[in-house]
Amino acid sequence: MSITSDRPAVTESTASAAADMQWIDGPGGFTGVEPTLEWAEEVRRLAKARNATLLAHNYELPAIQDVADHVGDSLALSRIAAEVDSDEIVFCGVHFMAETAKILSPDKRVLIPDARAGCSLADSITADELRAWKDEFPDAMVVSYVNTTAEVKGLTDICCTSSNAVDVVASIDPDRDVLFLPDQFLGAHVKRETGRDNIHIWAGECHVHAGINGDELTEQAAAHPDADLFIHPECGCATSALYLAGExxxxxxxxKILSTGGMIDAARETGAKQVLVATEIGMLHQLRKAAPGIDFQAVNDRASCPYMKMITPAALLRALREGRDEVFVADDVAARARQSVERMISIGNPGSGE
Structure with a gap:
């Protein structure tokens, strides 16, 4: 969603109020700043002064999504980063996402509002672990979910997103082994859809999505029999959803097993009055904006990513005022990683944005 609504002018009073905003650095991130009108106007003023484009992932806090220039999934936002005419990109998401933006736009300065915002899924495989796995299967094709570090992408043959993982794997010679990483639930979904027996799946997971379990889904589906089910393939309950349908x-x-971008498209098309959503709860904000007449409810309302929520109003203000934290990727790593992403894009369906 591009911000196109009329914005109030920055008056002397709002500028004065913004000048008083100070952040506090605590164990959970930067705090002390509320997402007021004055904050939003200061963020926009600073972004304009820096010639910066603000990008926000679908899982960010609603206030962060609403102040951003573009909202979407990680790869779609990284492609926007490469296309916009800006000196800087401020990526409101987790660290691997900002890395991907830097890989695709090496000449731009990329900032993340808090460099400590990591990802349990990206951390579930290291470059050294991937090297050792490749040594076990020297002739295999390596397919990495974009939710990986730049170093892992640099050791990858072709990347994928949750929306195109099936197409990517299906494009590979059926007689060739595939190493799929790092998400075991997305890997299981790909194996079901492609029917491949020669796909080897890394046992990684996003702790938030893995925590959305089948028992919760079964209970919610029984309580809301007329609701559609939007299930992200990273979820631990994806298999249960298919079982419920099969039974x-x-x-x-x-x-519907969907990427975050796919959920937005499906929300606009569904005829259901209620939808149960199995993914990180930040997604509900965009879904409700896309289809305000539908009752969207989380399958697990505790499915909140603490890393995504480290991108606070205070952190964003700090990044814009101080130019921190900048993201760097070594040139050789970026060049190899860029190849794996570009191979994926050439297949089509590279991810969904707004």
């Missing part, structure tokens, strides 16, 4: 507990056409 007739939920009509097959109501179960």
């Amino acid at each position: 007739g507990a939920v009509p097959d056409d109501r179960v």
Whole structure:
């Protein structure tokens, strides 16, 4: 979503109030600044002064999403970063996302509001672990989810997103082994859809998505029999959703395994009055904006990523005022990683944005 609404002018009073905003650095991130009108106007003023484009992932706090120039999934935002005419990119997301933006736009300065915002999924495989795995299967093709570090992408043959993982793996010679990493639930989804027996799946997971379990989904589906189910393939409950459909507990056409961008498209098209959503709860904000007449409810309302939520109003203000934290990727790593991302983009369906 590009910000196109009329914005109030920055008056002397709002500028004065913004000047008083000070952040506090605590164990959970930067705090002390509320997302007021004055804050939003100061963020926009600073971004304009820096010639910066603000990007926000779908899982960010609603206030962060609303102040951003663009909102979407990680790869779509990185492609926007490469296309916009800005000196700087401020990526409101987790660290691997800002790295990907830097890989695709090496001549731009990329900032992340808090460099400590990591990712449990990206951390579930290191470059050294991938090297050792490749040594076990020297002729295999390596397919890495974009939720990986730049170093891992640099050791990858082709990247994928949750929306195109099936297409990417299907494009590979069926007789060739595939190493799929790092998400075991997305890997299981790809294996089901492609029917490949020669796909080897790394046992990684996003701790937030893995925590959305089948029991919760079954209970929620029973309590809301007319609701559609939007399930992210990283979720631990994805298999349960398909089981419910297979058993007739939920009509097959109501179960949709979707990327975050795919959820936005499906929200605009569904005829359901209520939708149960299995992904990080920040996604609800964009879904409700896309289809305000539908009742979107989280399958697990505790599925909140603490790393995404480290991108606070205070952190964003700090980044814009002080030019911190800048993201760097070594040139040789970036060049190899860029190849794996560009191979994916050439297949099509590279991810969804706004």
